[in-house]
Amino acid sequence: MKEFRQIKQSTFWLQILTGVAMAIVVGVTPSAIVSPLTSFLAKGNAFWNGIYMATSMCQYAVPIAAGVLAAGEFKFTMVERASVGLAAFISSGAAVYKNGQWVLVGMGDLINVILITGLSIFAIFMVREHVGSFALIVDSILCGSVVGAIGTWTYTYVHMLSTWIGSIINSFTALQPLVMSILLGLVFALLICTPISAIAIAYTIGLSGLAGGTPSLGITACFMFVAIATYKLNGVGLSIAMFFGSVKMMMTNFVKHPRMLVPIAFVGAVGGLTNSLFFKFTAIPQFAGFGQPASPIQVYSTLQGSVAMKLLLLALAYYVLPLIYGLITFYLFKKYLPVLLTKTIGKSIYQNKCI
Template structure:
């Protein structure tokens, strides 16, 4: 790689966002689509238990996938891309280390994943071909271990910012129920297309009852806007991916077209009324999913109501307004 394309902060950030969005889809979609089905079928055939474990484990590789795909956006070669992927995983927070060994604990902090991947790419590009014949030996050490360590050092500070968001959201739960549902729905409708994990936030603050229902509705409201908007300008596969849970693939679009938040917020406000009227409830483990993998609807049905009828109503409402600008993936 003798020449490197010069990047501005904007183009560099957009490439990191695009690679991150693709990695999230690849890493999380199999579990979102199949895990609920496999778990339901497990009592009938033991093979479904193994299949559930496989798709569940795949999501732990999300950070590494993001790193590789971010590197691919910068046209790094195969060795460089894999090393960036390794550095991203090492700095992701997707694992914990104790005396008992290393334990996988989730996909990691998405904000930190993006920062680590970006730094690893920057370091790789700076080194370029300067390591010569020692590249195969030194690049994994300098970029893989080095950038991964920097990511780990940043993790507590980045995670504290996520925790701050959680505290703000938690403060909504003490408000009057209708106001609470509106604010939580708006917050989660925005978070689902940001680098912050709605699932991690929901579990961290232990949101439940109407609050969890409002969170799920907020995610669902955003999904409805993105599905209808994407349907007009993207291929069917892209729209289907969004419907199945890949809302975060629209992160780059949100950066380029912040006005996308207008229909998302308006739909979240309108949809949140249904939480209060129909007493839609949920649990911390389901609040951040919306309708992805039918996790939210199943939980809501167990408490006497559901999200799917509301989602269908939302689709009709959004379609009537024709929100589709800036939705091209």
């Protein structure tokens, strides 16, 4: 416990968030980028079907990776990291027991993963001075059986948060279309910055039609703005990663500096507004929580007109306009509200330290 007492409580949770954020990015990136491209090729082709299946499976490993990477932030041994990974997966709800067998259902509830990962790390700190060479036995049982069991109990209650948020978002669909689109764009731009799964919420409440197509533009607006804001400080590679869905990598920054979410909420609302006024894209629940590059592929199948016209509309909605109002928003906030983008000493708060 001596080591644990030397760690500040805020630092403890930020280190866990750093590990979880990186796990989300690593696990979701293949599914977000490769799956939409290979889904069509997979039909009737064994090779591409294998690529598609392997890519889709990546997201199911997120809870395990989250536990392992978070434990790595505390310089844990391999046994300790693997043990934390066990507890994280068991508590995630990613696997459910149905009809006598375990079935994978998704990433699970990442908020519960964060809480149980923290509990697992604390438990290991408590016993590591006393177990010695029995660490392999004690750590795996302590985390896998004991803490994991606690996680299955807390999952029910923690998951209520996602259900509650989903019910609020679902109430937006009863509003006037313009107001609905602004609110959906804003909320989903914010959700993508949190451990809460925007995809899971959109699917759970069954967002479809205009309400299904709008969130993707709010999310894409968030991607573009963060890519612009991180460009100079983090380099081209990380900026591109942000635009292609790695915004959760910045989760630690959002927790430390929640004011960063103000311009993100603004561009998200603008993204939703553009869909209501100009594009009127629709989507099914399975794609409602995605931004680009996944959403344009699904939206393409719903559009009417020539191939050139469809591609032009998608380019404007998901690339050109987000770039324009992302740049304008960044310039306006930097000029008139710099406190939302920088620390008091003038250093950008968009510096990423996950990699």
